[in-house]
Amino acid sequence: MEDSEKTNQIVVLLIGPPGSGKSTFSDTVMRSSLRPWSRICQDIINNGEAGTKAQCLKMALSSLKEGNSVFIDRCNLDREQRSEFVKLGGPGIEVHAVVLELPAQVCISRSVKRTGHEGNLQGGRAAAVVNRMLQSKELPKVNEGFSRVMFCYNDADVEIAVNTYIKLGPMDTLPSGCFGEKKSDTKSQPGIMKFFKKASDIIVEKAEEFLPKVGTARLVLVDLSHGSKILSLVKAKASQKNIDSARFFTFVGDITKLRSEGGLHCNVIANATNWRLKPGGGGVNAAIFKAAGPDLETATRVRANTLLPGKAVVVPLPSTCPLHNAEGITHVIHVLGPNMNPNRPDNLNNDYTKGCKTLREAYTSLFEGFLSVVQDQSKFPKRSNQTALSDSGENIKEDSERNKKYKGSQDNAVTNNMESGSLEDTRDSGKKMSKEWSTWALALHTIAMHPERHENIVLEFSDNIVVINDQYPKARKHVLVLARQESLDGLEDVRKENFQLLQEMHNVGLKWVDRFQNEDASLIFRLGYHSVPSMRQLHLHVISQDFDSDSLKNKKHWNSFTSSFFRDSVDVLEEVKSQGKANVASEDLLKGELRCNRCRSAHPNIPKLKSHVRSCRSQFPEHVLQNSRLVARPET
DNA sequence: GTTCTAGAAC
DNA sequence: GTTCTAGAAC
Numbered sequence: 001m002e003d004s005e006k007t008n009q010i011v012v013l014l015i016g017p018p019g020s021g022k023s024t025f026s027d028t029v030m031r032s033s034l035r036p037w038s039r040i041c042q043d044i045i046n047n048g049e050a051g052t053k054a055q056c057l058k059m060a061l062s063s064l065k066e067g068n069s070v071f072i073d074r075c076n077l078d079r080e081q082r083s084e085f086v087k088l089g090g091p092g093i094e095v096h097a098v099v100l101e102l103p104a105q106v107c108i109s110r111s112v113k114r115t116g117h118e119g120n121l122q123g124g125r126a127a128a129v130v131n132r133m134l135q136s137k138e139l140p141k142v143n144e145g146f147s148r149v150m151f152c153y154n155d156a157d158v159e160i161a162v163n164t165y166i167k168l169g170p171m172d173t174l175p176s177g178c179f180g181e182k183k184s185d186t187k188s189q190p191g192i193m194k195f196f197k198k199a200s201d202i203i204v205e206k207a208e209e210f211l212p213k214v215g216t217a218r219l220v221l222v223d224l225s226h227g228s229k230i231l232s233l234v235k236a237k238a239s240q241k242n243i244d245s246a247r248f249f250t251f252v253g254d255i256t257k258l259r260s261e262g263g264l265h266c267n268v269i270a271n272a273t274n275w276r277l278k279p280g281g282g283g284v285n286a287a288i289f290k291a292a293g294p295d296l297e298t299a300t301r302v303r304a305n306t307l308l309p310g311k312a313v314v315v316p317l318p319s320t321c322p323l324h325n326a327e328g329i330t331h332v333i334h335v336l337g338p339n340m341n342p343n344r345p346d347n348l349n350n351d352y353t354k355g356c357k358t359l360r361e362a363y364t365s366l367f368e369g370f371l372s373v374v375q376d377q378s379k380f381p382k383r384s385n386q387t388a389l390s391d392s393g394e395n396i397k398e399d400s401e402r403n404k405k406y407k408g409s410q411d412n413a414v415t416n417n418m419e420s421g422s423l424e425d426t427r428d429s430g431k432k433m434s435k436e437w438s439t440w441a442l443a444l445h446t447i448a449m450h451p452e453r454h455e456n457i458v459l460e461f462s463d464n465i466v467v468i469n470d471q472y473p474k475a476r477k478h479v480l481v482l483a484r485q486e487s488l489d490g491l492e493d494v495r496k497e498n499f500q501l502l503q504e505m506h507n508v509g510l511k512w513v514d515r516f517q518n519e520d521a522s523l524i525f526r527l528g529y530h531s532v533p534s535m536r537q538l539h540l541h542v543i544s545q546d547f548d549s550d551s552l553k554n555k556k557h558w559n560s561f562t563s564s565f566f567r568d569s570v571d572v573l574e575e576v577k578s579q580g581k582a583n584v585a586s587e588d589l590l591k592g593e594l595r596c597n598r599c600r601s602a603h604p605n606i607p608k609l610k611s612h613v614r615s616c617r618s619q620f621p622e623h624v625l626q627n628s629r630l631v632a633r634p635e636t
Numbered sequence: 637g638t639t640c641t642a643g644a645a646c
Numbered sequence: 647g648t649t650c651t652a653g654a655a656c
Contacts, residue, residue, distance in 0.1 A: 438646080438647090439646080440646070440647055472648075554641075554642085606641085
């Protein structure tokens with residue numbers, strides 16, 4: 001590394017309203033950092049008084065000339081305000097953004113509390129100022145010119161970000177890309193606000209309908225975030241309809257800590273789950289499964305394996321479960337909403353009418369599930385009916401003791417996860433059109449049928465399979481294992497009777513992985529199928545995870561191997577064995593954003609993505625690490 | 637000006 | 647699937 005070409009200075013734009021902790025952030029880093037920093041604070045730049053943007057720019061330039069990295073400590077809340085600071089970047093100077101997205105109330109109370117603050121923004125005016133600033137806020141994007149953007153939503157995130165910069169020595173660099181951003185991008189889903197409005201109407205309507213039926217029980221709508229649109233809409237609607245706010249109310253907090261942190265005594269919580277009823281997804285579902293531990297999964301399996309949109313399933317928690325003994329939760333009701341995520345298979349594609357219908361159904365199923373719990377608890381133990389709505393019903397003894405202890409009533413907390421639109425569903429799209437194949441798409445089929453005519457490209461073949469190098473490899477090593485059976489065009493055609501063949505393809509793939517790793521032990525592989533292949537004839541991709549190839553040129557290439565459009569062979573085998581066919585994902589996934597296959601950071605275009613991927617040494621995502629989806633040699 | 641994407645043709 | 651290229655994005 002030549003020191004002539006690398007100076008590695010950084011301009012960090014701190015982005016956040018007054019009270020978000022910008023000054024604290026830079027001060028904390030500067031106190032412990034080995035790298036020379038300057039803090040450029042517009043509030044004090046003018047001999048201790050507030051100054052101008054121009055003064056900040058001037059001072060930033062001179063600090064950079066002296067060889068310092070700089071913190072730009074001003075609100076920087078919109079793109080225009082940031083643009084001139086972004087231009088400070090250049091050879092040897094990267095521009096980063098650190099976004100301090102703390103709850104508005106936190107920022108306001110901090111601004112109010114500080115007395116001699118440099119910005120002189122104390123007193124009651126603080127709330128007005130912060131709120132006004134937040135209204136016109138534009139979050140930064142990498143394509144604004146930042147080589148790195150990092151989002152912080154709470155103190156823990158801030159601490160991580162501070163440490164990231166403290167640890168950064170004078171010659172170190174940080175991976176480029178966008179980190180930590182919550183994807184609640186309402187702008188990218190047109191009509192979503194309208195849907196929120198409608199959704200909140202449905203929630204209130206259903207709550208109103210069920211309240212008289214559930215005796216003294218109360219219903220609570222919970223959301224983690226203070227800025228929750230749904231929560232404020234529901235609140236407004238409920239008071240407008242004169243619903244008893246002691247019986248139905250909203251609550252901001254963590255649904256897995258309602259008792260310990262929120263002081264709310266709920267027996268039953270609703271979980272906005274996924275169709276597989278499995279942990280994960282990152283939202284409330286992941287949080288609830290995590291808090292409940294393996295008990296919840298086991299108890300869930302007893303009731304159901306999958307769930308249709310609009311349905312709910314009541315799962316009693318064993319007393320060993322941490323959610324039960326620490327938080328007093330006796331039941332989790334899993335409920336599946338409509339699938340509005342355009343990146344998911346079988347989504348409703350902005351069909352909000354259908355979405356609302358499913359949502360209404362979901363709340364009906366949920367409340368009926370809750371009703372069955374309440375009835376079981378108040379009457380004699382009985383099995384509730386097996387309804388079309390869900391596989392519910394459980395024998396729970398009345399617990400008057402608990403009711404006394406907790407001053408009466410039971411709360412049913414209903415979370416909401418519509419804002420991320422992360423719910424998915426499982427329904428088959430059904431009919432498969434017999435596809436017309438273009439001539440170019442027949443190449444693999446031809447080779448599979450007559451491998452002996454293509455000796456030059458065929459690596460090996462047997463009665464059942466042919467192995468070839470991918471003609472346009474998308475990574476250092478990329479081979480295809482073709483099925484030789486005539487009727488198998490792609491993954492969608494695979495059935496139980498093909499299990500043996502799939503197993504053989506998988507084993508042959510593993511054999512080639514082994515060969516490649518004998519040459520280079522650092523190569524890491526995945527084996528899998530494209531959900532919807534472009535070329536005819538079922539083929540298994542055996543591909544190293546470096547994606548270091550000039551043939552990888554566009555978004556479709558990238559996403560076809562790194563999104564869930566790529567179906568790992570191990571999962572396909574498992575699904576074919578258990579369900580008789582494999583799940584296939586939607587082609588919409590190919591249009592999704594570009595994310596690193598290791599650290600999942602987002603990148604604005606293919607060249608930037610590839611340059612990031614070349615140097616990213618992050619561990620692979622949890623999902624990929626499990627179930628032998630990744631084939632790697634142990635590190636030596 | 638250059639870089640990058642996306643759509644049509646094959 | 648790739649190649650080519652117009653024009654969008656930078």
